[in-house]
Amino acid sequence: MTTIRAFTLRDTESVIALWQATGLTRSWNNPHLDIQRKMTVQPELFLVAVDGHDIIGSVMAGYDGHRGWLYYLASDPQRRGQGIGRALVEAAEEALLEMGCPKVQLMVRPGNDEALGFYDTLGYERFSTTTTGKRLIAD
Template identity: 60%
Template sequence: MQIRAFRPDDTEAVVALWEEVGLTRPWNDPRKDIARKLEVQPELFVVAVDDDRILGTVMAGYDGHRGWMNYLAAGPDARGTGIGRALVEHVEHALEARGCPKVNLQVRSSNTAVVAFYEHLGYTVDDTVDLGKRLIPDVEPGTVEQ
């Protein structure tokens, strides 16, 4: 297994993985998310591969104050093999090298297994409220509930 930067020809395999593990939502177009990421710190979008087969992904960024991780995924057949941990450690090191003092991420509160995974890696639940505002819709307004 190797971790490398995402390549545009990985798109369909990455989207398929995200769909398989339930990361996609009707109001977020994953291909648009990928295209946006490739415009900003593309080196922080990495994949875990074995013989060119995508086993996992993580998309990270740093805004000068906090780092963020999104789209961490490991395929069902790759879970428990250390791929998730390796991807997290990879972006943690990349963020720390940029002077990033803290990394944040979001997990749906109902996803207790993923919360436990991150807690095992030293993450804690912050006492915050998550707010969001869509500036650019990926789908026509009113076609899906967000």
């Protein structure tokens, strides 16, 4: 039976392994540092899906007072189609809504049509925008 709960530090290695298995990690990001940072800012918005003792999904959310954001949504590739991703998104949306968040957004890397299709089924709208960024701290 799958349950969704807040991330705890003992989940770290399992979550990172999940992120690696789903292609979410990048050479320029340190997932341990990403987790460490998240645990200092709205840690209640870092959720995991668990089956028994196994981590089978994750999502990080954040709310800046204007918009909510979703990051690191992942579900076990062997369990795709079982509603894990949907349940995680819904749980994150509920938590954001409880904080007064009026809108949630996320970013999808170019070419990830499977993810775009998934978010389409959840009612997410595609925007034509350009995202820019600047690294302030080297990982």
